[in-house]
Amino acid sequence: MAGIDIEGLATVYPNGVRAVDGLDLTVADGEFFALLGPSGCGKTTLLRTIAGLESATEGTVRIDSADVTRTEPGKRGVAMVFQDYALFPHMTVSENITYPLKVRRVAAATRASVAEKTGDELSLQGLLERRPAQLSGGQQQRVALARAIASEGKVLLLDEPLSNLDARLRLEARTFLKKLQKDLGITTVFVTHDQAEALALADRIAVMQSGKLRQLGSPREVFARPTNTFVANFIGSTPMNLLPGTVASHGVSVSGGSLPATTGSVPAGAEVTVGIRPEYLTLSTGDVSGPAIRGSVVVAENLGTQSLVTVDCSGTLIGVTVPEEDEPSPGTPVVLTASEQRVLLYDKESGELLA
Ligand code: ATP
Numbered sequence: 001m002a003g004i005d006i007e008g009l010a011t012v013y014p015n016g017v018r019a020v021d022g023l024d025l026t027v028a029d030g031e032f033f034a035l036l037g038p039s040g041c042g043k044t045t046l047l048r049t050i051a052g053l054e055s056a057t058e059g060t061v062r063i064d065s066a067d068v069t070r071t072e073p074g075k076r077g078v079a080m081v082f083q084d085y086a087l088f089p090h091m092t093v094s095e096n097i098t099y100p101l102k103v104r105r106v107a108a109a110t111r112a113s114v115a116e117k118t119g120d121e122l123s124l125q126g127l128l129e130r131r132p133a134q135l136s137g138g139q140q141q142r143v144a145l146a147r148a149i150a151s152e153g154k155v156l157l158l159d160e161p162l163s164n165l166d167a168r169l170r171l172e173a174r175t176f177l178k179k180l181q182k183d184l185g186i187t188t189v190f191v192t193h194d195q196a197e198a199l200a201l202a203d204r205i206a207v208m209q210s211g212k213l214r215q216l217g218s219p220r221e222v223f224a225r226p227t228n229t230f231v232a233n234f235i236g237s238t239p240m241n242l243l244p245g246t247v248a249s250h251g252v253s254v255s256g257g258s259l260p261a262t263t264g265s266v267p268a269g270a271e272v273t274v275g276i277r278p279e280y281l282t283l284s285t286g287d288v289s290g291p292a293i294r295g296s297v298v299v300a301e302n303l304g305t306q307s308l309v310t311v312d313c314s315g316t317l318i319g320v321t322v323p324e325e326d327e328p329s330p331g332t333p334v335v336l337t338a339s340e341q342r343v344l345l346y347d348k349e350s351g352e353l354l355a
Contacts, residue, residue: 002029002063002064002065002077002154002155002187003026003027003028003029003031003063003064003065003187004026004027004050004061004062004063004155004187004189005026005060005061005062005065006023006024006025006026006050006059006060006061006062007024007059007060007062008022008023008024008058008059008060009022009023009024009046009049009056009058009059009060009061010022010023010056010057010058010059010211011042011045011046011049011054011055011056011057012057013045018211019042019045019046019211020042020045020046020049020211021042021210021211021212022058022059022211022212023046023059023211023212023213024213025206025213025216027187027189028187029187030185030186030187031187031188031203031204032178032181032182032188032190032201032202032203033187033188033189033190033202033203033204033205033206034189034190034191034192034197034198034201034202034204034205034206035047035189035190035191035192035206035208036192036193036194036195036198036205036206036207036208036234037193037207037208037209037214037234038193038209038234039193041208041209041210041211042208042210042211043191043192043193043208044159044191045211046191046208047080047157047159047189047191049061050063050078050155050157050189051073051076051078051080051157052068052071052072052073052076052078053073053080055070056069063076063077063078063154063155064077064154076155077153077154077155078153078154078155078156078157079100079147079148079149079151079152079153079155079156079157080148080156080157080158080159081141081144081145081147081148081156081157081158081159081161082144082159083159083160083161083163083164084164085132085140085141085143085144085164086144087132087140087143087144087147088132089131089132089133090131091131091132092128092129092130092131093115093119093124093127093128093129093130093131093132093135093143094112094115094119094128094129096132096143096147097114097115097118097119097128097143097146097147097150098111098112098114098115098147098150099147100147100150100151101114101150101151114150115128115150116128118146118149118150119146121146121149121180121183121184122142122143122145122146122149122180123142123176124139124142124143124146127139136169137164137165137166137169138165138169138172138173141161141162141164141165141173142173142176145158145161145177145180149184149186153186154186154187155186155187155188155189156181156186156187156188156189157188157189157190158188158189158190158191159190159191160190160191160192160193161173161177161190161192162174162177162192162194162197163192163194170197174197174200174201177201178200178201190202195234195235195236195237196237198219199219199222199223199235200219202219203218204216204217204218204219205217205218205219205222207222207230207231207234207235209230214227214228214230214231215227215228215231222235223235223236223277224277224342225344225353226240226275226344226353227352227353228346228350228351228352228353229242229273229275229346229351230351232275232344232346236277236279237303238277238278238279238303238308238319238321239278239319240275240276240277240278241274241275241276241277241278241281241318241319242273242274242275242346243255243273243274243275243276243316243318244271244273244274244316244348245259245271245272245273245274245345246269246270246271246272247261247263247266247267247268247269247270247272247345248268249268250291251263251291251340251343252272252274252343252345254274254293254313254316255293255313255314255315255316256293256294256295256313256314256316256318257291257292257293257294257313257336258291258292258293259274259276259291259292259293259337259338259343260290260291260338260339260340260343261274261340261343261345261355262340262341262343262355263345263355264354264355265355266345266354266355271348272345272346272347272348272354273345273346273347273348273351274343274344274345274346275343275344275345275346276338276342276343276344277342278308278319278320278321279321280338280339280342281318281320281321281336281337281338282320282336282337282338283309283311283320283322283326283328283334283335283336284334284335284336284337285328285332285333285334285335286335287335288335288337290337291337292335292336292337293311293313293318293335293336293337294313294333294334294335294336295311295312295313295314295318295333295334295336296311296312296331296332296333296334297309297310297311297312297328297329297330297331297332297334298310298311298312298317298330299330300327300328300329300330302324302327303321303324304324305323305324306321306322306323306324307321307322307323307324307326307327308320308321309321309322309327309328309334311334311336313336318336320336
C-alpha cells in the first residue's frame with residue numbers, strides 16, 4: 001500500500017497544450033480518490049502521467065515516497081484499468097487476469113490459484129474459461145479490474161471505470177467497486193466527468209479545470225462549500241443558484257428580497273455573487289419572519305421523490321427543491337428562506353469564495 005505525492009506537476013504535449021498545468025496534490029495510503037472535471041480539463045493526462053504513460057514536463061510524482069517521475073511504467077508499482085478495458089480477445093478470462101504474472105514468469109500453478117482467488121473476489125466464478133466476447137460489459141469490466149488487482153500494484157488507476165456500462169449496470173458496478181476498494185484497501189485514483197459518480201464513490205475529490213486544481217475536498221465539502229463558482233456550477237445534480245447580490249448590514253440583498261449571510265470582512269454595499277443550492281432553500285406559501293425572497297412559481301419538474309420548482313423573483317429565476325407532494329402549481333406566490341450557513345458569497349469578478 002502506498003500514497004501518491006504530486007508536486008508542481010506539468011504535462012505539456014508536443015503541440016504545446018499544457019494539459020496538466022502546475023499541480024500539487026497528495027493521495028493518502030488506502031484512499032479512494034476521484035479526479036473530476038469537464039471534458040478536456042486534463043484528468044486523463046494526469047492519470048497517465050502518474051502511470052508513466054505520459055512524461056512529466058515539470059515537477060515530481062512520488063509513489064510510496066519513491067520518486068518515480070522518470071521511472072518506466074512497468075516499474076512504478078501501478079496497475080491501470082483503461083476505459084475500454086483492453087482485454088486480450090484471444091485469451092480466456094483466467095489468462096487475461098494472470099497475464100501480468102506470466103510476463104513476470106510466475107509459475108503456471110501459482111497463476112491458476114491467483115486467477116481462482118481474484119476471480120472469487122471479483123464475482124467471476126464459473127467464467128474463468130470464457131473469452132471476453134462471451135461476457136457482458138459489467139463482467140468484462142470486472143475482468144479488467146481483476147487483472148489490475150492480480151498484478152499486485154501498490155496503486156490502482158482507473159480511467160472512467162464505469163462509463164462503458166448502461167445506467168442500471170453502472171449503479172450495480174458502482175456499489176461493487178466501492179466495496180471492493182474498501183475490502184482491499186488499495187490506494188485508488190479514478191477519473192470521471194460524472195460528478196454524481198465522484199460524490200458517491202470517492203473519499204476525496206480533486207476538481208480540475210484547464211489543467212489546474214480548483215478544489216480538493218471530501219464529497220460533503222465540495223458539495224456544501226464550493227470554494228469558487230466553477231465548482232459550484234459543476235457539482236450537484238441540480239445547479240447551484242448563483243445570484244447577483246449586495247451585502248447589507250445583516251445579510252445580502254438579492255432580486256425579490258434578502259437572505260441571511262455571514263459577511264465576514266466583506267463590507268456592506270459590496271456587490272457579490274450569492275450561491276445557494278436548491279436543496280438548501282425552503283419554500284413556503286404563508287408568511288415568514290426574517291430575511292426572505294418573494295416570488296411566484298413558474299414551473300415545477302418532477303425529479304422522483306423531489307420536485308425542482310423554478311420561482312420568478314422580480315425577474316431573477318431561482319431553483320428550489322421540495323418534496324414531490326408539496327409541489328406548488330404555477331402562479332402560486334411563494335416565499336424562499338435559507339439558514340445563514342448555507343448562503344455563500346463569491347467575488348463577483350474572480351468567482352472565489354469570500355464568506
Ligand atoms: P475527457 O474527459 O474528454 O477525456 P480529460 O479531462 O481527460 O478529457 P485530457 O484527455 O487529459 O482531458 O486532455 C487535456 C487536454 O490535452 C485537452 O485539451 C486535449 O485536447 C489535449 N490532449 C490530450 N491528449 C493529447 C495528445 N496526445 N496530444 C496533444 N494534445 C492532447
